Amino acid sequence: MSDKHSKKDNVLLIGPPNVGKSVIFSNLTGLNISIANYVGTTVEYTVGELQLDSKTANLIDVPGTYTLEATNDAERVAVDMLRGEAKSQSANHCHNEGGLTDVSVDKKPAAVICVIDAYNLESSIYLLLQVLQYKIPTVAVLNRIDLIEERGEQIDISSLSHFLGVPVVPSVAVEKKGTEEIKKTLLASLQAGVSSVDSKSQEKPSPNDNQKAESWNLKNLPDDPQELWSIAEYINEKAKKKKPESQKSKRQLWGDLLVKPWPGLPLSILILATIFGIVVGVGMGIRQYLLLPLFRDLIIPSVVYVVEGLIPEGLVLNVLIGEYGLLVKGLEWPFTLVLPYVISFYAALSVMEDSGYLPRLGGLLDGILNKFGLPGSSVVPLLLGYGCGIPAIMATRSLNSHKERLTVSTLVCLAIPCVAQSGAFIALLAERSIFVLLAVFLFSLLIIFLAGITLDKVLAGSRPYTIMEIPELLVPRGEVVFKKVWLRIKNYIVDGALPMIGIIGIAALLYESGVMTFLGELLSPLVVTWLQLPAEASTPLVLGVFRRELTVIPLIEMDLTTLQLFTGAVVGLFYVPCVAIIAALAREFNFKTAFFILLLTGFLAFFAGGVIARIGGLFV
Numbered sequence: 001m002s003d004k005h006s007k008k009d010n011v012l013l014i015g016p017p018n019v020g021k022s023v024i025f026s027n028l029t030g031l032n033i034s035i036a037n038y039v040g041t042t043v044e045y046t047v048g049e050l051q052l053d054s055k056t057a058n059l060i061d062v063p064g065t066y067t068l069e070a071t072n073d074a075e076r077v078a079v080d081m082l083r084g085e086a087k088s089q090s091a092n093h094c095h096n097e098g099g100l101t102d103v104s105v106d107k108k109p110a111a112v113i114c115v116i117d118a119y120n121l122e123s124s125i126y127l128l129l130q131v132l133q134y135k136i137p138t139v140a141v142l143n144r145i146d147l148i149e150e151r152g153e154q155i156d157i158s159s160l161s162h163f164l165g166v167p168v169v170p171s172v173a174v175e176k177k178g179t180e181e182i183k184k185t186l187l188a189s190l191q192a193g194v195s196s197v198d199s200k201s202q203e204k205p206s207p208n209d210n211q212k213a214e215s216w217n218l219k220n221l222p223d224d225p226q227e228l229w230s231i232a233e234y235i236n237e238k239a240k241k242k243k244p245e246s247q248k249s250k251r252q253l254w255g256d257l258l259v260k261p262w263p264g265l266p267l268s269i270l271i272l273a274t275i276f277g278i279v280v281g282v283g284m285g286i287r288q289y290l291l292l293p294l295f296r297d298l299i300i301p302s303v304v305y306v307v308e309g310l311i312p313e314g315l316v317l318n319v320l321i322g323e324y325g326l327l328v329k330g331l332e333w334p335f336t337l338v339l340p341y342v343i344s345f346y347a348a349l350s351v352m353e354d355s356g357y358l359p360r361l362g363g364l365l366d367g368i369l370n371k372f373g374l375p376g377s378s379v380v381p382l383l384l385g386y387g388c389g390i391p392a393i394m395a396t397r398s399l400n401s402h403k404e405r406l407t408v409s410t411l412v413c414l415a416i417p418c419v420a421q422s423g424a425f426i427a428l429l430a431e432r433s434i435f436v437l438l439a440v441f442l443f444s445l446l447i448i449f450l451a452g453i454t455l456d457k458v459l460a461g462s463r464p465y466t467i468m469e470i471p472e473l474l475v476p477r478g479e480v481v482f483k484k485v486w487l488r489i490k491n492y493i494v495d496g497a498l499p500m501i502g503i504i505g506i507a508a509l510l511y512e513s514g515v516m517t518f519l520g521e522l523l524s525p526l527v528v529t530w531l532q533l534p535a536e537a538s539t540p541l542v543l544g545v546f547r548r549e550l551t552v553i554p555l556i557e558m559d560l561t562t563l564q565l566f567t568g569a570v571v572g573l574f575y576v577p578c579v580a581i582i583a584a585l586a587r588e589f590n591f592k593t594a595f596f597i598l599l600l601t602g603f604l605a606f607f608a609g610g611v612i613a614r615i616g617g618l619f620v
């Protein structure tokens with residue numbers, strides 16, 4: 001831990017889930033972090049530097065919490081932060097959001113920015129009152145006022161501030177409204193040093209307003225939740241200048257329709273099928289018309305030309321530009337096979353995330369998911385898994401029981417192909433037949449169901465009944481979506497493409513030195529006899545340990561029958577998740593769990609592959 005950052009004051013950004021804390025964090029620090037319209041986007045804190053005139057502070061984006069009673073991991077982080085007892089997180093993990101990683105969080109924060117939700121004012125006031133009990137200088141930011149204006153409502157900022165005894169800054173984070181005001185107010189609070197709870201400015205409720213609130217004093221807030229709630233209720237009533245109009249907006253009507261079984265369920269099938277089509281179609285288009293010509297006809301030939309001129313013939317040259325050359329396949333695979341789908345998938349996912357559709361899908365599928373012991377909210381981590389398993393495993397933190405977390409994480413590792421692997425599937429299968437491609441995805445769904453039911457039976461522990469939070473349906477903002485896709489492309493290049501190039505380099509070396517042939521012979525009983533694939537198909541099994549898509553991509557270069565393609569794809573689908581995921585599992589759970597999942601996936605891959613080869617052989 002360096003002293004450089006630890007000398008600076010820590011400022012916490014606290015608030016209920018989904019209120020816009022991460023957008024405010026981005027506005028204040030210029031850092032680009034995960035933002036999504038569902039509860040529990042931020043599960044780990046992120047630290048960024050906040051410049052306030054001459055003063056710099058560390059701004060900490062804390063996972064959202066409804067109360068400070070800490071009912072799940074993410075909420076516990078908030079409480080620990082306020083107490084100055086949080087543990088510093090390990091700095092080097094994959095899919096790092098960026099931001100500072102060497103900040104000590106085990107000291108009392110100098111100030112708190114508590115974001116309150118204009119749209120759900122009462123419950124956010126309750127949280128704010130709980131925060132005020134810590135007697136840390138606090139600035140309240142009233143966010144999402146655009147949404148209450150839309151429903152014809154108005155909140156009186158000055159009376160709100162008056163009642164709360166803290167400065168209140170109105171804000172529309174997605175439009176960057178309020179950013180400068182937050183900085184100014186925060187600086188003033190920091191300089192004042194003491195808690196800005198000011199009893200002089202606090203207006204006492206008149207005796208007949210509310211019996212309980214009568215005795216309330218901000219310097220000495222009651223601990224009893226019941227009493228705090230009645231204060232929150234009182235302030236909420238007082239601050240509302242104009243009550244919401246009873247008529248619902250179109251946006252709200254759609255929001256309601258999408259979560260009802262009729263027409264929600266048929267619409268969800270339509271929406272998901274459309275998204276699948278768009279992701280595959282747009283991805284194929286980007287590959288065919290943009291990235292493939294760019295790399296195959298321009299970049300790779302130029303690189304080969306230059307390297308040939310510089311390096312004499314021999315092992316080194318072959319490793320660089322030979323058949324599996326580092327600079328040939330190492331550029332072609334990550335950038336023409338996977339990148340197109342990274343772009344199309346994340347564009348679709350980001351729009352879904354920001355619209356608030358995902359929790360609606362969770363609500364619709366709740367009943368089905370319950371059959372295998374999962375809450376509807378597990379839709380979010382499961383869908384994130386189609387991008388990458390690591391954020392998916394992280395997202396399971398907002399689930400409520402260990403059993404649920406473990407089940408979802410196992411399913412993600414076992415049968416949900418990451419975007420890189422899906423790209424490989426599309427390249428491998430779609431050209432032969434779109435039906436084989438669909439068959440692989442449907443087969444994976446079947447296994448998810450079966451594995452889910454089995455895990456529900458074998459894993460110990462119960463599942464608490466939880467009610468799913470459905471946020472407002474919002475029209476996604478172009479800028480937010482664009483930033484998100486860009487962040488994920490960058491993440492993919494750093495955490496995905498670069499390691500892939502390295503591994504292709506190692507593979508090239510193994511090839512050229514003959515080690516791969518030796519490994520192939522070693523694995524041949526499994527590959528040739530059991531899976532009925534050509535001997536060279538052992539290469540993807542070796543490479544696949546490192547990266548999931550490499551269980552599939554090398555198959556493209558082989559001349560396989562349709563049955564062999566299907567077998568190879570299924571083995572690749574279940575085969576061990578990549579090293580980065582194993583590391584994430586070990587970090588989030590423990591080594592034993594990671595090892596167990598590794599064994600399970602490996603075993604299932606060969607078992608299913610062998611069975612498919614045999615049963616398929618009867619028909620072909």
Ligand SMILES: Nc1nc2c(ncn2[C@@H]2O[C@H](COP(=O)(O)OP(=O)(O)OP(=O)(O)O)[C@@H](O)[C@H]2O)c(=O)[nH]1
Binds near residue numbers: 024043
């Ligand atoms: N209409 C509107 N939407 C907003 C505003 N601020 C944020 N949003 C949207 O609200 C959603 C949630 O924003 P986040 O910043 O991820 O919320 P968060 O508070 O960090 O949420 P957690 O990390 O889950 O606690 C996103 O879809 C944002 O685009 C606002 O002022 N107005």
Ligand SMILES: [Mg+2]
Binds near residue numbers: 021022035041
């Ligand atoms: Mg967040």
